Amino acid sequence: xxxxxxxxxxxxxxxxxxxxxxxxxxxxxxxxxxxxxxxxxxxxxxxxxxxxxxxxxxxxxxxxxxxxxxxxxxxxxxxxxxxxxxxxxxxxxxxxxxxxxxxxxxxxxxxxxxxxxxxxxxxxxxxxxxxxxxxxxxxxxxxxxxxxxxxxxxxxxxxxxxxxxxxxxxxxxxxxxxxxxxxxxxxxxxxxxxxxxxxxxxxxxxxxxxxxxxxxxxxxxxxxxxxxxxxxxxxxxxxxxxxxxxxxxxxxxxxxxxxxxxxxxxxxxxxxxxxxxxxxxxxxxxxxxxxxxxxxxxxxxxxxxxxxxxxxxxxxxxxxxxxxxxxxxxxxxxxxxxxxxxxxxxxxxxxxxxxxxxxxxxxxxxxxxxxxxxxxxxxxxxxxxxxxxxxxxxxxxxxxxxxxx
Ligand code: PMP
Numbered sequence: 001x002x003x004x005x006x007x008x009x010x011x012x013x014x015x016x017x018x019x020x021x022x023x024x025x026x027x028x029x030x031x032x033x034x035x036x037x038x039x040x041x042x043x044x045x046x047x048x049x050x051x052x053x054x055x056x057x058x059x060x061x062x063x064x065x066x067x068x069x070x071x072x073x074x075x076x077x078x079x080x081x082x083x084x085x086x087x088x089x090x091x092x093x094x095x096x097x098x099x100x101x102x103x104x105x106x107x108x109x110x111x112x113x114x115x116x117x118x119x120x121x122x123x124x125x126x127x128x129x130x131x132x133x134x135x136x137x138x139x140x141x142x143x144x145x146x147x148x149x150x151x152x153x154x155x156x157x158x159x160x161x162x163x164x165x166x167x168x169x170x171x172x173x174x175x176x177x178x179x180x181x182x183x184x185x186x187x188x189x190x191x192x193x194x195x196x197x198x199x200x201x202x203x204x205x206x207x208x209x210x211x212x213x214x215x216x217x218x219x220x221x222x223x224x225x226x227x228x229x230x231x232x233x234x235x236x237x238x239x240x241x242x243x244x245x246x247x248x249x250x251x252x253x254x255x256x257x258x259x260x261x262x263x264x265x266x267x268x269x270x271x272x273x274x275x276x277x278x279x280x281x282x283x284x285x286x287x288x289x290x291x292x293x294x295x296x297x298x299x300x301x302x303x304x305x306x307x308x309x310x311x312x313x314x315x316x317x318x319x320x321x322x323x324x325x326x327x328x329x330x331x332x333x334x335x336x337x338x339x340x341x342x343x344x345x346x347x348x349x350x351x352x353x354x355x356x357x358x359x360x361x362x363x364x365x366x367x368x369x370x371x372x373x374x375x376x377x378x379x380x381x382x383x384x385x386x387x388x389x390x391x392x393x394x395x396x397x398x399x400x401x402x403x404x405x
Pocket of ligand 1: 011170171172209
């Protein structure tokens with residue numbers, strides 16, 4: 001309706017209008033049960049069927065092979081920062097029971113604030129050596145910003161690590177691994193595969209802010225892929241974890257061998273064995289995510305969104321470049337490392353950022369203020385942002401450049 005603005009927020013973020021309208025009906029009466037979705041038992045046959053359908057919509061659109069389980073849980077991306085450490089160390093314990101803690105390694109690829117946070121949690125939890133495989137700040141323009149995806153030659157991976165961790169899209173810093181396997185900013189999957197010599201890679205990826213925006217390269221090679229729902233998929237409160245069969249280990253057996261005991265609710269075997277209903281799942285977020293996924297499938301699935309998202313990002317980056325050439329903007333990321341989902345830039349000049357934000361708001365565009373840690377402008381272009389929404393933003397940027405220039 002006309003009271004709604006265009007929400008370029010980074011998450012929670014825009015959801016499709018048609019989904020929200022349908023969800024409003026379901027809130028009162030879920031699938032003609034006469035019971036609202038927030039009131040119905042998570043073990044009812046209607047909800048169980050909905051949950052199974054939601055899983056299969058992810059499986060089919062992302063092409064998740066039968067080797068991988070898809071589970072729904074809570075605790076957000078942040079919860080998984082801890083969960084992956086516990087579960088991957090339990091797995092490593094079962095593979096190599098005789099190693100000491102200081103002989104186990106967790107490799108972290110640092111490309112932004114979220115991988116840095118995950119890395120800090122691994123250090124805090126202990127139980128292994130935490131190694132930085134690469135720190136993108138060393139390759140930045142100013143020596144301290146996360147503004148790039150580093151070249152392959154700069155990564156140093158450990159021998160037989162318990163985990164190799166990366167974040168596909170850094171929501172705060174606006175850098176993302178490329179989806180083009182020929183680009184220098186593509187993740188070095190081939191290098192890792194060669195080194196692993198046919199052993200299963202302990203590769204873990206945070207896909208929180210790029211999940212379902214385009215296909216996931218080398219998905220089948222991943223041990224774990226996780227994502228909070230609140231960007232492309234649904235409201236906050238739901239976390240999706242895709243885990244390869246060999247990462248679902250009996251954590252209690254690992255604990256008997258000396259691994260840290262794993263809290264029941266973050267043990268992957270609890271979640272997988274119970275098919276996501278060990279306890280009460282976040283029923284409403286799952287419902288809305290399911291509706292979003294149904295709509296995605298109707299529109300043409302990930303191919304449709306990959307194409308749309310690519311075009312959206314290209315348009316916004318072109319406008320930012322024009323502003324840069326006019327000496328009004330300053331891009332915050334190096335060429336080739338820019339995120340499709342979160343475009344970040346600075347506006348130069350006294351009071352110019354405030355003028356930009358106030359003008360945008362007047363035209364019905366909100367959520368453009370950068371993350372509190374880094375400032376500047378951030379335009380988040382998740383799936384629910386349409387081509388028309390982006391055209392409106394770009395027209396506004398163009399006009400702003402004209403007016404200020
Ligand atoms: N990882 C990434 C890439 C994120 O963007 C976020 C949240 N913005 C998180 C992790 C943390 O997620 P949550 O708030 O769901 O814990």
